[in-house]
Amino acid sequence: MATKRLAFVIRSLPYKTEASRLALTHAISSQTVEIYLNDGDLVEASVSYVSDGVLNCLKGQQGSKHYGITTIEGHAKNSLLLDLKVLVCKEDLDKFGLTEDNILMDAEDIGGETKANIVSYSEIQKEMETADHLLFC
């Protein structure tokens, strides 16, 4: 029995490419990975937003209205609903003049109990150092 920890680090802009959305959908797929593994083995994913990537967390995204597709905000909300560990870089939020009022912090409206954590980059660095594998997106 073992658990492997994967750290998805999202640094790309939302909607410009598919990378941040794919990072979230891959991280969320950790919830069904057991079908491929032996009993008791797990893969645990965390999501950290850094650099331009913090813009993926903005509230009130209109992807559905303008592109007819699900929003990245919706995927981010699902990641919280599924209790993934979510870290958002405070220094990078500051650079954009954003606070927790501007970004998705929880999924309470759909029954989620886990909250996003606004942390300094040093905390994200620790998350990366303790993960078994890093996936930059």
Added chain:
Amino acid sequence: MGKLTIGTFSSLVGSLSLDFSIKLAEAALKKGHTVDFWMSGNATMLAKKGQKAFKVYSFLAKTIQEMIATGNFKITACEACAEARGYHKEDCPDGFLRKSMDWYLASTFDADRVLHIGGD
């Protein structure tokens, strides 16, 4: 010998990241390692048969078939990403697999190294 899991989102034409990741996988195979190769997003373009070789574009089909023939190389495309682009099961080249994203995460479980390449 070890196991390497490589994932990429980058497209075949328009980026050389996918070429790089295949060349890296090929080098690892030649050293005796096993490689799981995952394609998601635009990278699923590689999982379309009938690609024609031009000097100005990447052509990896022949190399990949040789890699598959070693028995130490699994190449798998994200099924949803491929379907969204109109690449169906019957369009997939011989030896390629199509799975959901959790296949990739499962592959990382016993990988000695995971390289996630690209993001464009």
